[in-house]
Amino acid sequence: xxxxxxxxxxxxxxxxxxxxxxxxxxxxxxxxxxxxxxxxxxxxxxxxxxxxxxxxxxxxxxxxxxxxxxxxxxxxxxxxxxxxxxxxxxxxxxxxxxxxxxxxxxxxxxxxxxxxxxxxxxxxxxxxxxxxxxxxxxxxxxxxxxxxxxxxxxxxxxxxxxxxxxxxxxxxxxxxxxxxxxxxxxxxxxxxxxxxxxxxxxxxxxxxxxxxxxxxxxxxxxxxxxxxxxxxxxxxxxxxxxxxxxxxxxxxxxxxxxxxxxxxxxxxxx
Ligand code: DGL
Numbered sequence: 001x002x003x004x005x006x007x008x009x010x011x012x013x014x015x016x017x018x019x020x021x022x023x024x025x026x027x028x029x030x031x032x033x034x035x036x037x038x039x040x041x042x043x044x045x046x047x048x049x050x051x052x053x054x055x056x057x058x059x060x061x062x063x064x065x066x067x068x069x070x071x072x073x074x075x076x077x078x079x080x081x082x083x084x085x086x087x088x089x090x091x092x093x094x095x096x097x098x099x100x101x102x103x104x105x106x107x108x109x110x111x112x113x114x115x116x117x118x119x120x121x122x123x124x125x126x127x128x129x130x131x132x133x134x135x136x137x138x139x140x141x142x143x144x145x146x147x148x149x150x151x152x153x154x155x156x157x158x159x160x161x162x163x164x165x166x167x168x169x170x171x172x173x174x175x176x177x178x179x180x181x182x183x184x185x186x187x188x189x190x191x192x193x194x195x196x197x198x199x200x201x202x203x204x205x206x207x208x209x210x211x212x213x214x215x216x217x218x219x220x221x222x223x224x225x226x227x228x229x230x231x232x233x234x235x236x237x238x239x240x241x242x243x244x245x246x247x248x249x250x251x252x253x254x255x256x257x258x259x260x261x262x263x264x265x266x267x268x269x270x
Pocket of ligand 1: 007008009011012037040041070127130158195
C-alpha cells in the first residue's frame with residue numbers, strides 16, 4: 001500500500017515530510033529526477049516526457065497513486081497526462097489545487113461558481129515554466145473573482161538549492177521578492193508555487209515582511225492526500241517499502257537532502 005511522490009529534485013521532500021507527519025504508517029516511495037533538474041527552464045514537451053518516465057518508474061514500485069510534488073510538472077504536464085496517458089487503474093495528482101482551495105477558502109470538491117474572497121493581492125513565486133503556463137491563474141479563476149495576481153519567475157533558485165548552495169539561494173530569493181514588490185508593493189498573500197521554496201521559507205517571509213501571509217504547499221497537500229485516501233482506499237498500491245530513489249548521484253543527493261531537511265536521508269539509484 002505505497003504511494004509515490006515525485007519531484008524533479010529534492011523539493012518534493014518538503015511534501016514527503018508533511019505526508020509522513022500526517023500519515024505516519026503509509027509507505028512512501030520518493031523519486032527525484034535530479035539528473036534532469038531543474039525542470040523550470042525546459043519546454044512543456046520535455047517536462048511531459050520526463051514526468052511520464054518518472055511516474056512509470058513509481059508504478060513499477062507498486063505505487064498506483066503518484067503525487068506530482070512538483071508545480072512545474074503539475075502546471076506543464078499533468079492535464080495532458082490525465083487526458084491522454086494515465087490508465088484507468090492508476091492515478092496521478094498534482095499540488096496546485098489544494099493550495100488554491102486554501103487561498104480561496106474552499107472545501108474539496110466545492111464546484112460552486114467563482115466568488116469574491118478575502119484576499120485581493122497575491123504574489124506568486126514559481127519557476128519560469130510554471131509562471132509561463134498561467135496554470136495558477138487559470139485554476140484560481142475557476143474559484144475566485146477580483147484577485148490580482150503578480151507572478152515572479154524565480155530563475156536560478158531551484159538550481160542553487162539542487163547544488164546545495166544556500167547562500168546563493170538566499171540572495172536570489174531576496175532579489176526576486178524585491179523585483180515583485182516593485183510591481184506589487186503590498187501583497188496580502190504570497191504563494192510559494194514551487195516545492196523547493198519551503199526550504200527557503202524563512203528568507204521569503206523575512207524579505208516579504210510580517211504582514212504578508214505565506215502559503216506553502218506541503219501541509220495542504222498532505223491533508224488533501226489523507227482525505228483522498230479515505231475516499232479512494234483502493235488507490236493504495238501493492239508496494240510495501242518506503243524508499244528514496246534518484247536518477248542523479250545517490251551520494252550527492254543524499255548529502256544535499258540531509259543538509260536542507262536537517263535529518264538523515266539516504267537515496268538509492270533509480
Ligand atoms: N520543485 C519543482 C516545482 O515545484 C521544481 C521545478 C524545477 O525543477 O525547476 O516546480
